[in-house]
Amino acid sequence: xxxxxxxxxxxxxxxxxxxxxxxxxxxxxxxxxxxxxxxxxxxxxxxxxxxxxxxxxxxxxxxxxxxxxxxxxxxxxxxxxxxxxxxxxxxxxxxxxxxxxxxxxxxxxxxxxxxxxxxxxxxxxxxxxxxxxxxxxxxxxxxxxxxxxxxxxxxxxxxxxxxxxxxxxxxxxxxxxxxxxxxxxxxxxxxxxxxxxxxxxxxxxxxxxxxxxxxxxxxxxxxxxxxxxxxxxxxxxxxxxxxxxxxxxxxxxxxxxxxxxxxxxxxxxxxxxxxxxxxxxxxxxxxxxxxxxxxxxxxxxxxxxxxxxxxxxxxxxxxxxxxxxxxxxxxxxxxxx
Numbered sequence: 001x002x003x004x005x006x007x008x009x010x011x012x013x014x015x016x017x018x019x020x021x022x023x024x025x026x027x028x029x030x031x032x033x034x035x036x037x038x039x040x041x042x043x044x045x046x047x048x049x050x051x052x053x054x055x056x057x058x059x060x061x062x063x064x065x066x067x068x069x070x071x072x073x074x075x076x077x078x079x080x081x082x083x084x085x086x087x088x089x090x091x092x093x094x095x096x097x098x099x100x101x102x103x104x105x106x107x108x109x110x111x112x113x114x115x116x117x118x119x120x121x122x123x124x125x126x127x128x129x130x131x132x133x134x135x136x137x138x139x140x141x142x143x144x145x146x147x148x149x150x151x152x153x154x155x156x157x158x159x160x161x162x163x164x165x166x167x168x169x170x171x172x173x174x175x176x177x178x179x180x181x182x183x184x185x186x187x188x189x190x191x192x193x194x195x196x197x198x199x200x201x202x203x204x205x206x207x208x209x210x211x212x213x214x215x216x217x218x219x220x221x222x223x224x225x226x227x228x229x230x231x232x233x234x235x236x237x238x239x240x241x242x243x244x245x246x247x248x249x250x251x252x253x254x255x256x257x258x259x260x261x262x263x264x265x266x267x268x269x270x271x272x273x274x275x276x277x278x279x280x281x282x283x284x285x286x287x288x289x290x291x292x293x294x295x296x297x298x299x300x301x302x303x304x305x306x307x308x309x310x311x312x313x314x315x316x317x318x319x320x321x322x323x324x325x326x327x328x329x330x331x332x333x334x335x336x337x
Contacts, residue, residue, distance in 0.1 A: 002031050006038035014042040021046050090114040111321055129324030133242070149324035151243070151292070163202070169295055189298040191291050219290045225306040229288050232313045236276035243323045245286040292323050300330055307333040
């Protein structure tokens with residue numbers, strides 16, 4: 001079906017309507033045609049029309065019931081696709097700061113995932129066991145900060161300052177470090193995964209940072225540790241954390257988790273069971289995160305990690321988001337103070 005509309009301006013467009021009639025008579029247009037002719041005086045011979053006074057889309061539907069049903073279906077499906085494809089950007093407002101001072105704070109174990117901070121000074125603050133998954137921290141100041149047991153995953157640090165900061169057991173994975181400043185910063189057991197230091201400034205000896213990729217990394221582990229890693233796939237909280245295994249799409253953001261807490265208890269449990277069932281089904285195809293295991297092995301032996309991971313698999317019953325969450329279990333399983 002062809003729909004022609006000439007609008008409501010007081011101008012005629014007779015030559016277009018005449019041409020459509022001619023093409024229909026010559027058989028070059030075979031589809032049904034409906035025209036809103038506006039102020040044109042030409043009376044169409046081979047197709048239905050209406051003028052500017054009383055035209056409505058109902059006329060289109062009434063004139064061609066079969067075509068209108070198809071049009072409705074197309075328009076309806078287009079709206080559904082638009083709604084379905086519309087991406088709702090996750091946002092963590094609780095740890096998002098804009099042009100403010102957050103100096104000398106202890107942010108240990110705080111979840112900065114999906115947060116958005118700009119031009120904020122975190123000078124001399126402590127970060128331990130944090131999650132920064134897909135956080136944006138543009139032009140922030142981290143001078144003198146201490147970072148321990150942290151995984152920076154898909155974080156935008158563009159223009160940030162880390163002068164005199166200390167990094168220990170830290171992973172930068174798929175991060176943007178363009179125009180960052182690391183003068184006098186110190187590093188211990190720091191790994192870069194698919195992260196470039198090309199435009200980072202102030203790092204004197206880049207060899208102290210291990211630049212690797214998960215796919216090319218070769219890691220030889222004992223059968224005992226491999227068996228325990230496979231066993232940990234039975235714990236949905238470990239899978240969902242994205243620490244030991246590669247994080248998949250579809251996990252809840254912090255905002256979604258908080259919104260879910262507002263639901264009735266039975267509804268929360270039902271949603272949680274459905275999510276855990278789905279995660280356990282996905283776990284069979286998941287590969288473990290080699291860099292995370294290496295980070296643990298920098299501080300403990302393979303036997304200690306295996307025993308601690310086994311205890312964590314049996315014990316963890318709530319959500320977490322940082323690799324540091326396993327450390328108390330490793331110490332407890334091996335009686336380490």
